Amino acid sequence: MTDRLAKIGLYTVLVLGLLVVVGPFLWMALSSFKPEAEIRAVPPAWWPRDWSLANYAQLFDRLDFPRYFANSAIVAVLVTAGNLVFCSLLGYALAKLDFPGCKALFLTVMGMLMVPGMVLFVPQFVLVSNLGLANSYAGLVLPFVAGPFGVFLMRQFLQQVPDDLIEAARVDGAGEWRIFWRVVLPLCKPALATLGILTFLTSWNNFLWPLVVATTDDMYTLPVALALYSIGQNRIYYGLLLAGAVVVVLPVLIVFLALQRHFMRGIAMTGLK
Amino acid sequence: MTTTTQDVRLREPPPHERLRTPARRGSRALTGWSFAAPFVLIFGVFLLLPVAASLVMSFTDMRATDMRTPWAVEFAGLGNYTRLFGDDLLRRAALNTTVFVLVGVPLTMIAALAAANAVNSGLIRFRAAFRVGFYLPVVTSIVAIAVIWRFLLDPEAGLIDNLLGTIGVDGPNWLGDTRTSLASIIVMAAWRNFGTLMVIFLAGLQGIPQHLYEAATLDGAGRWAQFRHVTLPLLRPALLFGAVITGIGYLQLFEEPLVMTQGGPLQSTLSVSYHVYNQFGLGNYGYASAVSYVLFVAVVALSVLQFRLLGNRDD
Numbered sequence: 001m002t003d004r005l006a007k008i009g010l011y012t013v014l015v016l017g018l019l020v021v022v023g024p025f026l027w028m029a030l031s032s033f034k035p036e037a038e039i040r041a042v043p044p045a046w047w048p049r050d051w052s053l054a055n056y057a058q059l060f061d062r063l064d065f066p067r068y069f070a071n072s073a074i075v076a077v078l079v080t081a082g083n084l085v086f087c088s089l090l091g092y093a094l095a096k097l098d099f100p101g102c103k104a105l106f107l108t109v110m111g112m113l114m115v116p117g118m119v120l121f122v123p124q125f126v127l128v129s130n131l132g133l134a135n136s137y138a139g140l141v142l143p144f145v146a147g148p149f150g151v152f153l154m155r156q157f158l159q160q161v162p163d164d165l166i167e168a169a170r171v172d173g174a175g176e177w178r179i180f181w182r183v184v185l186p187l188c189k190p191a192l193a194t195l196g197i198l199t200f201l202t203s204w205n206n207f208l209w210p211l212v213v214a215t216t217d218d219m220y221t222l223p224v225a226l227a228l229y230s231i232g233q234n235r236i237y238y239g240l241l242l243a244g245a246v247v248v249v250l251p252v253l254i255v256f257l258a259l260q261r262h263f264m265r266g267i268a269m270t271g272l273k
Numbered sequence: 274m275t276t277t278t279q280d281v282r283l284r285e286p287p288p289h290e291r292l293r294t295p296a297r298r299g300s301r302a303l304t305g306w307s308f309a310a311p312f313v314l315i316f317g318v319f320l321l322l323p324v325a326a327s328l329v330m331s332f333t334d335m336r337a338t339d340m341r342t343p344w345a346v347e348f349a350g351l352g353n354y355t356r357l358f359g360d361d362l363l364r365r366a367a368l369n370t371t372v373f374v375l376v377g378v379p380l381t382m383i384a385a386l387a388a389a390n391a392v393n394s395g396l397i398r399f400r401a402a403f404r405v406g407f408y409l410p411v412v413t414s415i416v417a418i419a420v421i422w423r424f425l426l427d428p429e430a431g432l433i434d435n436l437l438g439t440i441g442v443d444g445p446n447w448l449g450d451t452r453t454s455l456a457s458i459i460v461m462a463a464w465r466n467f468g469t470l471m472v473i474f475l476a477g478l479q480g481i482p483q484h485l486y487e488a489a490t491l492d493g494a495g496r497w498a499q500f501r502h503v504t505l506p507l508l509r510p511a512l513l514f515g516a517v518i519t520g521i522g523y524l525q526l527f528e529e530p531l532v533m534t535q536g537g538p539l540q541s542t543l544s545v546s547y548h549v550y551n552q553f554g555l556g557n558y559g560y561a562s563a564v565s566y567v568l569f570v571a572v573v574a575l576s577v578l579q580f581r582l583l584g585n586r587d588d
Contacts, residue, residue: 006496007396014391014403021464022406024421025413027432031424043435086312099305100298105313112320116525116572118549118565122558123323123330126343146315176304205414207528208550223416227532230420238424245417256412260405263412264472 025249032056032242039238055243062240063225064217065247072221075140075210076203082145083199084192091154092184096166097176106155112148117208125212135215144203150195153266157191158184194266197259204252222248331563337556346559353563363564365540366548373459373544374523374575381463381519382512385470390500392471393478404475408468415465419532422461423448448534451541458529458542465529466522470515477511478504513583520575524568545571 027046031039032055034048059065093099094106124143133139161184169179185192207223214220220228226244229237256263306313326343331353333346357363392403410418425432426447434444447457481504489499505512527546530536536543536551545568552561 003396006394010391010394010397013387014397017388017391018403018406021468022409024425024432025409027425028417028421040430042430043438044430044432082315086315089308090312093305093308097301097305097308099309100302102305102309105309108321109316112316112324114521114569114572114576115324116546116565116568118525118527118546119327119562119569120320120323121549122553122561122565123326124319125553126340126558127319127323127326129340130343142315143319146312146319148316148320151312176308180308201412205412207415208531223414226414226416226420230416230423230532238420241420242424245414245420248414248417252412252414253409256409257405260401260408263408264404264475 028242028249029246032239032246034239036237036239039242055239056247058237058240059243059247063229063244065222065225065244067218068220068222068225069247071214071219072204072223074137075206075221076200078137078141079144079203080196080200082141083147083150084196086146087150087154087195088185088188088192089180090151091158092180094151095155095158096161096163096184106151109148109151113152121208121212124209128213134213135219137219139213140210140219140221143209144206147199150199153195154188154191157188161187190262190265193259194262197255197262198266201252201255327562328566330559331566333559335559335562337558339558349559353560354567356560357563357567362540362543363545363548366543366545369455369540369542370524370526370544370546372455373462373526374520377459377462377523378516378519380459381467381523382470382515384463384467385474385515386512388467388471389474389478390504393475404471407471410465411468413465415528415532418461418465419529423533426457449538451539454534454538454541458526458533461533462523462526462529466519470519473515474508474511477508481507509583513579516583517576517579520579521572524572524575 030046030048033051033053035050035052035054038045038049090109094102120143128134128139128143131139133142165183165187166179169183174182205223206221207227210219210221210224211227214224222244226241226248229244230241330343330346332348332350334349334352335343335346339346388403388407391397392400392407397403424430426434428434428444428446428449431444431447433447437444445453447453485503485507486499489503494502525546526544527550530542530544530547531550534542536547545564549561549565549568552564
């Protein structure tokens, strides 16, 4: 009897919670198919009366959305590739190669995790501008390709790889780079998957840096474009924004649903081992 | 048994004791640093150098007009730091940020703890669906979240005020009223972030041995007593970690007010990071750097404080 009550209570809490968390997303998706007047209707209705793709058509007519989409994708792919390469190399060195200075290096990199974004923001902007990289892919990508988080994750993972495997390859006469490429990297696949997904997602959603560095329309990423058409505007076209928001969220949602166990493991792995 | 990140950091890399001859040592250094080099090069230029430059800038009167000649600026000594004390906007921003952290961190942790416990309960089905649902806001762009929430909170067409209207309550203009703007931002941030903590707490909960609950049941402990005396103490490392990362993140509050209120109305949602951003926008690079360094010190201080308060109570 108490089990039954507890069960009902739990389901009530969970379903209510789900409604509060996922409900707004459903409402966003449904409303993106409503004409502007219907979106602003009082009282608001959940289900669209006249289904319309007008808001999505506007994304292409009024804004250059394919371009923003491509920019977001290019930046996210480059940032992800960089982190996978650089962080796995350093993560391996820190976990398995006991070299002079490795401890100081590790502490320096981890210390960076504590540095607020705003400390970096101003000097990074001065640096990137003076290197002539403002409003370029290099300027959007380079400050993010060597992230301390990735080093932490890869080192954590690699510490669990038995030394014997590496030692055996060494005894067989394999060079250090060959060991890394043939023995270590194949073992790292789960960690690389997790790091890749988390990095791609962070980059896709990154907002402040591209907002400041991308100064012309052809370099905007999706969040920047969406923000510039919504923040501080007096006349808000909700229909356009909702359709834009759906386009921003959809790729992430698909990746997330397909690979959600990697997300969960990544969070759990870096949080608690 | 679970360990916190701190324990992990203290663990030594495995020593290759038999190889400690000078020649091997030199080649080890060469190998190690050649693996580290690509990361170190980019990290050094784009992260380490800016952190150092920021500190130097904070002692100069650098402005946007000095952008092309950053070496030619005047040193201002502690001028920027003494100016902090007379800055009313900064005082307001610090107060708002403190309120945000003090209310936001516990709120987020309680929501995450409730969700993790409910999802982890053996009584229910569809656990994966609930877990994925609660995590959804974490993976969503803040800009998209802002679009959704500004509409939810809209005083005329918004869902929340219309729902309140059906039970006869005249809902406020959430983001436009100084009495409710910061509270709205706090709730939105908790909504957005509790999914991360839920996953961390779930991992912690799954590490608690089942036999402890069985023993507690035999001793006649009810659900609440079990939660209080078994779950909470054993979840301490996860709770500590959650409090620290949420505290670090919330002290840097910036994106939510930027996309929702632009710091208004009447600076009621201005945060310290937002103040730095505004000073950057005004071209006061030196002063902006000084404010950001004060925030840095606050982040470190809060982390140390939380470790003191919540950690190592058993030792």
